[in-house]
Amino acid sequence: MNGATTRGIARGLKGLLTTAVLSMVVTVAPLAAEPIAQPNAASLYEDGSVLPLSAHGEALLGFLGPLPTGLASDDLAKAVLAAGSSTERNPFGLLVRFTESASAVEVVEVLGAVGGSLTGPSLDGAGLYLVETLRDLDAALVVLGRSPVVKWAGPDAVLSVADLPSDPRLDELWGLTGANGIDAPGAWAHSLGDPSVVVAVIDTGVDLDHPDLAANIWTNSGEIAGNxxxxDGNGYIDDLHGWDFVNDDSDPNDDHNHGTHVAGTIAGVANDIGVVGVAPGVQIMALKFLSASGGGYSSDAVSALSYAIANGASISNNSWGGGGSSGAMSGMLDQAATADHLFVA
Incomplete structure (x- = not known):
């Protein structure tokens, strides 16, 4: 089955899958309720693992049976989140970093023990993968933690936008100007920001047509729009201004407004309209991994940072949080440091 066919199936079944899973198990957290038994569900899924199915896994199998790898941990997991579920982690996926010395045979062996499958290439190019499994996630983490070929394993935690103030007199607070501000006008006297500097806004997306931002939106010179x-062979089709990791497409427009707010603070154009940013001369790369609900998965945050670094952004803004301490987040910081990339949070 090719990628286009798989993606078509995913979009066609997403509504049914979400309805089925949410109707049976709404919340998945590290201490989940006892699984809801579905008649013969386990018999539909023979993967060689002795671990019990998760409640979500049983619900899914009982409703539709096995699906192609990646549909549950990617499309369905995002649909569950977008539907307003209070899930704290990807109900069908785990993040796993394998050791540098791990062989293909060893990786296959440990994946088999947890009923897992790699959903794609390394998220960060350094051994971190999203592993899909319909087995109990906590039990799978115990098995993975004992494996000598696994450096780190943890949940694909849900991250959320950082709250922004909405006070009606917000513009009167110190910040850019004033005795307690950063003296932005003094800095602007020297430079409004180097247009060769690209800042990736890893967030809910950016309003690409906003009058205060349009002139400063990064354009991928190696890509021909709409063909x-x-x-440019970077693995992303028509990524003219960035990428949408929620919907896996080339339109990173904002459907929440958080990312647009952040982008305006960074690089709002000095054009006598609306606001002006701290560095109105730099470019903004729009990378969307948080959905309209304001939530998204750690795996997509890692992919977004990898994209930013690989495509020339020297700085990234990451105004989001949640998920607790994570080896995935530590890995992101290490990845940024290695690339001499400034990770702002």
Whole structure:
């Protein structure tokens, strides 16, 4: 089955899958309720693992049976989150970092023990993978933690936008100007920001047509818009201004407004309209991994940072949080440091 066919199936079944899973198990957290038994569900899924199915896994199998790898941990997991579920982690996926010395045979063996499958290439190019499994996630983490070929394993935690103030007199607070501000006008006297500097806004997306931002939106010079071809060979088709990791497409427009607010603070154009940013001369790369609900998965945050670094952003803004301490987040910081990339949070 090719990628286009798989993606078509995913979009066609997403509504049914979400309805089925949410109707049976609404919340998945590290201490989940006892699984809800579904008649013969386990018999539909023979993966060689002796671990019990998760409640979500049983619900899914009892409703539709096995699906192609990646549909549950990617499309369905995002649909569950977008539907307003209070889930704290991806109900069908775990983040796993394998050791540098792990062989393909060893990886296959440990994946088999947890009924897992790799959903794609390394998220960060350094051994971190999203592993899909319909087995009990906590039990799977215990098995993975004991494996000598696993450096780290943890939940694909849900991250959320950082709260922004909405006071009606917000513009009167110190910040850019005033005795307690950063003296932005003094800095602007020297520079409004180097246009060669690209700042990735890893967030809910950015309003690409906003009058205070449009002139400063980064454009991928190696890509030809709308031709359906990955012209620059970076693995993303028609990524003219960034990427939408929620919907896996080239339109990173904001459907929440948080990312647009952040982008305006960074690089709002000095054009006598609305606001002006701290550095109105830099470019903004729009990378969307948080949905309209304001939530998203750690795996997509890692992918967004990898994209930013690989495509020339020297700085990234990350105004989001949640998920607790995570080896995935530590890995992101290490990845940024290695690339001499400034990770702002």
């Amino acid at each position: 359906g071809i990955d012209d």
